[in-house]
Amino acid sequence: xNIEQKVKIEHLKQIQFEQTNAWLDYWxxxxxxxxxxxxxxxxxxxxxxxxxxxxxDKRKALLLGFYGFNVHVWINYIDAFGVSNGLWFYPxxxxxxxxxxxVIDVSLIPVAYMLVYQWTLNHKRNYYLYIFGLCLVFAxxxxxxxxxxxxxxxxxxxxxxxHILSAYVITALISKLITNIFIYxxxxxxxx
Numbered sequence: 001x002n003i004e005q006k007v008k009i010e011h012l013k014q015i016q017f018e019q020t021n022a023w024l025d026y027w028x029x030x031x032x033x034x035x036x037x038x039x040x041x042x043x044x045x046x047x048x049x050x051x052x053x054x055x056x057d058k059r060k061a062l063l064l065g066f067y068g069f070n071v072h073v074w075i076n077y078i079d080a081f082g083v084s085n086g087l088w089f090y091p092x093x094x095x096x097x098x099x100x101x102x103v104i105d106v107s108l109i110p111v112a113y114m115l116v117y118q119w120t121l122n123h124k125r126n127y128y129l130y131i132f133g134l135c136l137v138f139a140x141x142x143x144x145x146x147x148x149x150x151x152x153x154x155x156x157x158x159x160x161x162x163h164i165l166s167a168y169v170i171t172a173l174i175s176k177l178i179t180n181i182f183i184y185x186x187x188x189x190x191x192x
Contacts, residue, residue, distance in 0.1 A: 020097060027096030037092035037151060045094060045103045048111035057118050066182065068114040070175035075105045078167045087158040092151050104146070109138065113172065127176060135168035 001009075031037055056064060082088045094103050116134050120127040139160050146152045158164070 023093075023096045027093060031092040031094075031096070035092070037149075038094060040149065040151065041092060041094040041103045045107045048107040052111045052114065055115060055118075057122065060118065060121065063179070063183075064114050064118055067117055067175055067179045068110040070178050071110040071113045071171055072106060074171045074174050075109050075167070078171060079105050082158070082163070082167070086155045087163060089153045089155060090151065091153060104142075108142075109168075109171075112138070113175070117176075128172075131172045131176070132169065135165060135172060138168050139165035 079088075083090070112134060113131065116130050117127060119125070120130050143152065143160060143164050147154065154160075
């Protein structure tokens with residue numbers, strides 16, 4: 001590593017440290033326990049997990065958990081990309097150290113996707129049709145409601161029709177594809 005690179009890295013580390021401290025100060029003033037936004041975010045985090053605990057088909061817990069983790073990972077990647085590029089922004093956070101709207105990505109979206117996936121498995125229904133319906137609900141009902149509460153701000157020409165809906169559909173397709181690949185591997189090894 002040359003000197004110029006070392007200087008640049010140190011500069012970037014300093015910016016990151018300053019940004020973390022600025023977010024912590026902001027969180028204490030506008031987004032901490034004393035503000036209703038914190039409690040709404042906490043509800044968005046905790047309530048879906050309780051619902052999942054109650055309604056999860058425990059016989060398929062590993063499959064559903066694997067799929068849900070895929071959803072969690074991919075929606076977080078997409079969300080981080082969107083936030084980093086100014087497509088959307090979360091002015092209130094439950095945890096000041098995360099750039100994304102972690103609450104909805106960690107809990108509400110994965111749990112909703114898991115329950116739809118579980119329902120399509122148990123009732124032998126078309127996953128793609130029902131998950132697309134859920135994507136529409138998230139893009140045109142849930143996200144606008146979150147924005148109306150001031151918990152989300154869209155930027156740089158971002159819209160619900162293309163950007164937000166695309167994020168949900170891409171997440172659903174990639175998560176199902178990866179899950180299907182692992183199911184195939186498992187079935188293939190059992191057949192050998």
